[in-house]
Amino acid sequence: MSDSQSKKPGYAEIASHYRTLIADGTLAPGDEMPSMSKVCETFKVSITTANRAYKQLKSEGLTVPKPGVGTVVADQPRVATTASARLDRIARTGKPYAKKEVSTEHTAQLRSMADPILADQLNVELHDEVIVRTRTFVRDGKRTVFAVSCIHMRALGDVPELLSPEPFDRFWQEIYTARTGRAVTKAPERRSARLAYDYELQALQVDVEPGTPVPVLVLVNTFSDEDGPLEVWEDVYAPGLWQVDNG
Known part of the structure; x- marks a missing residue:
């Protein structure tokens, strides 16, 4: 057996x-984590290594001790996943949503591109027509993310369903690739903060007077094929939420 095959995980x-x-x-919130002895048996590691792994999970707020039980998965009511993590989860499991998560208020329409930053990222002229799809993610009854997809018009010929507000049963780019043979790649996720627009606050059900400045975290993902940018995906997080990379 080679060293790489026999090496124990850290x-x-x-x-x-x-x-x-x-x-x-x-492993859902409230589920009991495996015992330390079970971790040692599964991974063939010492109790010290298993204990360090569990301390790491606890420090990240993913697990909590429960008297009389041991360690259980923590509830995370103020955590929302990133778009990148969501896509990673779909690739791993085929699941479009996290535990206790759904999406609602789906829209799809042709609109004039009025945002100069998004126009530049999508490589279109300001006020060019693009496909805009929106949805709001809700986790455990709380609205977490307002998501906007701005899609280049050249995708419409191959995926006309983009103008239907109904959610796809899989990531629409997979359909695009299957029909065109063109691979789609994602640029590194970008993160910034700005003041929310009133319609974003309404979608997230943030109860403030119109025009009230409310800072929000914004994540932007750009997807491209061989002809250039194909989609810009913008996620706007509800105020007070933590953003994590776990799907």
């Missing part, structure tokens, strides 16, 4: 394993 790898199970919903 605490960070073990923590990553359980982090992924929690992110995918395999």
